[in-house]
Amino acid sequence: MLKRLSKYIKNLNTKKKTTIKDIASALNISPAAVSKALHDDSRISKKTKDAVKKVAKDLNYQPNHLASALRKGKSNLVGVIVPRTNSNFFSSVIENIEAVLNKEGYHIIITQSNESYKKECDNIDTLLFTQVDGIIASMANETVNLDYYEKIKSKGIPLILFDRGENDLNVDYIGINDYDSSHMIVEHLVEQGCKRIAHIGGYKRTRIFNNRIRGYIDALKKHNLPLDNELLIESNLTIEDGRLKMTQLLALKNRPDAVYVAGDYAALGALQVLNEQHINIPKDIALVGFGNEPFTDMVTPTITSIDQHSSEIGKQAAKTFLAHVKKKSTSQTLNKIILNADLIVRHSSNKKDLS
Amino acid sequence: MLKRLSKYIKNLNTKKKTTIKDIASALNISPAAVSKALHDDSRISKKTKDAVKKVAKDLNYQPNHLASALRKGKSNLVGVIVPRTNSNFFSSVIENIEAVLNKEGYHIIITQSNESYKKECDNIDTLLFTQVDGIIASMANETVNLDYYEKIKSKGIPLILFDRGENDLNVDYIGINDYDSSHMIVEHLVEQGCKRIAHIGGYKRTRIFNNRIRGYIDALKKHNLPLDNELLIESNLTIEDGRLKMTQLLALKNRPDAVYVAGDYAALGALQVLNEQHINIPKDIALVGFGNEPFTDMVTPTITSIDQHSSEIGKQAAKTFLAHVKKKSTSQTLNKIILNADLIVRHSSNKKDLS
DNA sequence: AAAACTAGGTTAAACGTTTAAGCAATATTG
DNA sequence: CAATATTGCTTAAACGTTTAACCTAGTTTT
Numbered sequence: 001m002l003k004r005l006s007k008y009i010k011n012l013n014t015k016k017k018t019t020i021k022d023i024a025s026a027l028n029i030s031p032a033a034v035s036k037a038l039h040d041d042s043r044i045s046k047k048t049k050d051a052v053k054k055v056a057k058d059l060n061y062q063p064n065h066l067a068s069a070l071r072k073g074k075s076n077l078v079g080v081i082v083p084r085t086n087s088n089f090f091s092s093v094i095e096n097i098e099a100v101l102n103k104e105g106y107h108i109i110i111t112q113s114n115e116s117y118k119k120e121c122d123n124i125d126t127l128l129f130t131q132v133d134g135i136i137a138s139m140a141n142e143t144v145n146l147d148y149y150e151k152i153k154s155k156g157i158p159l160i161l162f163d164r165g166e167n168d169l170n171v172d173y174i175g176i177n178d179y180d181s182s183h184m185i186v187e188h189l190v191e192q193g194c195k196r197i198a199h200i201g202g203y204k205r206t207r208i209f210n211n212r213i214r215g216y217i218d219a220l221k222k223h224n225l226p227l228d229n230e231l232l233i234e235s236n237l238t239i240e241d242g243r244l245k246m247t248q249l250l251a252l253k254n255r256p257d258a259v260y261v262a263g264d265y266a267a268l269g270a271l272q273v274l275n276e277q278h279i280n281i282p283k284d285i286a287l288v289g290f291g292n293e294p295f296t297d298m299v300t301p302t303i304t305s306i307d308q309h310s311s312e313i314g315k316q317a318a319k320t321f322l323a324h325v326k327k328k329s330t331s332q333t334l335n336k337i338i339l340n341a342d343l344i345v346r347h348s349s350n351k352k353d354l355s
Numbered sequence: 356m357l358k359r360l361s362k363y364i365k366n367l368n369t370k371k372k373t374t375i376k377d378i379a380s381a382l383n384i385s386p387a388a389v390s391k392a393l394h395d396d397s398r399i400s401k402k403t404k405d406a407v408k409k410v411a412k413d414l415n416y417q418p419n420h421l422a423s424a425l426r427k428g429k430s431n432l433v434g435v436i437v438p439r440t441n442s443n444f445f446s447s448v449i450e451n452i453e454a455v456l457n458k459e460g461y462h463i464i465i466t467q468s469n470e471s472y473k474k475e476c477d478n479i480d481t482l483l484f485t486q487v488d489g490i491i492a493s494m495a496n497e498t499v500n501l502d503y504y505e506k507i508k509s510k511g512i513p514l515i516l517f518d519r520g521e522n523d524l525n526v527d528y529i530g531i532n533d534y535d536s537s538h539m540i541v542e543h544l545v546e547q548g549c550k551r552i553a554h555i556g557g558y559k560r561t562r563i564f565n566n567r568i569r570g571y572i573d574a575l576k577k578h579n580l581p582l583d584n585e586l587l588i589e590s591n592l593t594i595e596d597g598r599l600k601m602t603q604l605l606a607l608k609n610r611p612d613a614v615y616v617a618g619d620y621a622a623l624g625a626l627q628v629l630n631e632q633h634i635n636i637p638k639d640i641a642l643v644g645f646g647n648e649p650f651t652d653m654v655t656p657t658i659t660s661i662d663q664h665s666s667e668i669g670k671q672a673a674k675t676f677l678a679h680v681k682k683k684s685t686s687q688t689l690n691k692i693i694l695n696a697d698l699i700v701r702h703s704s705n706k707k708d709l710s
Numbered sequence: 711a712a713a714a715c716t717a718g719g720t721t722a723a724a725c726g727t728t729t730a731a732g733c734a735a736t737a738t739t740g
Numbered sequence: 741c742a743a744t745a746t747t748g749c750t751t752a753a754a755c756g757t758t759t760a761a762c763c764t765a766g767t768t769t770t
Contacts, residue, residue, distance in 0.1 A: 017756095019755095019756055019757090020756065020757065020758095021756080029719080029720090030719075030720050030721075031756085031757080031758095032719085032720065032721075032722090032757095032758080032759080033718085033719060033720075035756095035757060035758060035759085036719090036758090036759090039758090042717095043716095043717070043718060043719070044717095044718070044719075045717080045718060045719085048718080048719085062483070062484070063484075063756090063757080064425070064486070064755085064756050064757070065484055065485060065486055066421050066424045066425040066430065066486055066755085066756080066757095067425050067725090067755070067756035067757045067758090068756075068757050068758070069421045069725095069757090070419070070421040070422050070425055070724095070725050070726070070727095070755090070756085070757075071724075071725050071756080071757045071758045071759085072725085072757080072758065073725070075421065077485070084446065085440035085441060085446060085465070085467075086440055086441040086442060086443060086445075086446040087441060088441060091439065091440060091441045091467075094467075095467070095469070102477075102481075107481045107484065107485060109464045109465075110440075110464070110465040110466070111465070112440075112446075112449075112450070114450070122457075126457075126462045128417070129417070129418075129420050129462070130420060130432070130462060131419070131420055131421050239649070239650065239653050240653075243653070268653075269653065272653060272654065272655060275655055276655055294594070295594065298594050298595070298598075298623075298624065298627060299627065300627055300630060300631055372726095374725095374726055374727090375726065375727065375728095376726080384749075384750085385749075385750050385751075386726085386727080386728095387727095387728080387729080387749085387750065387751080387752090388748085388749060388750075390726095390727060390728060390729085391728090391729090391748095391749090394728090397747095398746095398747070398748060398749075399747095399748070399749075400747080400748060400749085403748080403749085418726090418727080419725085419726050419727070421725085421726080421727095422725070422726035422727045422728090422755090423726075423727050423728070424727090424755095425725090425726085425727075425754095425755050425756070425757095426726080426727045426728045426729085426754075426755050427727080427728065427729095427755085428755070
């Protein structure tokens, strides 16, 4: 009695999803035939296929992703890990990854590490738990231990890194040429007549920031400018720290006449300090950022920056993943895609265009 | 021959994941017992449980989420839809949703609509496809047709809206009191001696922006200020449009002496224009934003804004979802949680604190 | 006209868990 | 001490798809 009642209630609640079985019995064919029809198997007649598709639509059939994922051993889900999504760069990369993957029937799961190593590990666990078919990631600032990434590799799950990646980890990578970008920036500043160029860089331990630093140092050498250790500062590249480090530079007896900041947010902080202290940009101090965030073109003065081709990075990352799953052979050739970045010159460093 | 070879290769590749069966045969008990042991079922002896857990750890057992989700009919995944993640507000809401849900064994899938209705529909399809147990969403600016949200409801999947939600859709909602917030702002500006208060508002069709507009109008009335239609402008609230609309206001014969902008990004755009035109803030024109984005405290002058308690909104949204799944009974009492926002007074509107 | 294909399916097992139902052995109760 | 409960499992089915293997009737080849 109680059982019958509960069953009745259950039937009321579970708006009973249509399954392949329902379609099969409606057409008096086997579930297997339905499955094949829905996948356009060559061994099923056009007539049956059409009938199946019609009934499927009529009954509002939605394939059960979990069941097919379980059976096929793949989830058609790709995990994405980024430090944070609230910058235009990562936001745009994600958008493009999604666009490319959606076309191939994949969906993405976005997770943020907030630059925390622990969070990043949690995210990896979440993604592995969700049985993603691959992971596309950009590492947190904090991350130095690569065990968790090795864990992904050891499970045989394709791993693609972009922007923030490590060389030691032998995986596919998409990014820009940071070393060359620094050269472009220094060259540009030298052209503007700057002689004391400071660099507020990211953490040396992060490969891309290290490359920017190396590029900065080598470019100075190339132009016969002395390297002054006071002018090379390590930063976490937040707005706040940008303010701090700029203030620090202004406190020097011998101030720089140009500052190259390895991130736009920190460059914005620096800009604020310069504006507040009524220092003329670029006449007294020229400023260059990195990343070409939209706000660089909206602040006063507009900030010269490096465009990292975020949409291209996203697309390439997605394509690299797809290449991985398509050739399931062992011929896993390593892909390292290095794009050339563009220098976008704006008011903050353009002395020649002064009206 | 060929078969044996392919089988051999297969075994090489599939780093054979340990399953419950493996544990079972290792201990010579049934898979069912293992499953129960892992879930701390009371009908399993402590001795067996310990043994199972030890073997599970030794064999590096990872539960197959897909299988359990299929069997249990729930995925332990919650979908989150936001306009974009690149604002601190949404970023912070998401962070808190995740924190609360992770503790209960749920994971989240983040998707962005980029303020596009079509993208939002796609996102909903993705989430339904992924078999999420619930959806927490904030609607795109463009969204006026609610069919897709009805679709979620009709599938019996818990839907919780926050910030941008609609009244017509009869679902749980978490947000702040926008109407009252406008009152607080106008009151504050009146106290500062402002008499011509303009409002750059969001789209009227979006409920929260409409409420802010209504609050603005009613507050003017309350303080016996005339409503000048020239001073009430609709905007998409991006930085760019903030610049545009501010420029528009400055072109009036009779300029406002205060501008209340319904979003911080647009307020930033307005601030830039005012700064560029060397208009004294707040003496000539006072400025107030909405959202308390971190940069409001970093620009010059700092911008007065409304704090929306993003972390609280995130937590409450997650808790509301959890309440839904816990009481599976039909007693679906509707939750409308309206938080009181805080006005954070900063330099852009504080005339009394002038040094 | 026998042999060999082909078209168009069907059958049944499998993916890894969970869980209702069952059962034997031990413990508790009246 | 017989009746009843409890403990600690086992059995087997189920979740919804997919797929290898098989089957039958018709078609083509030789």
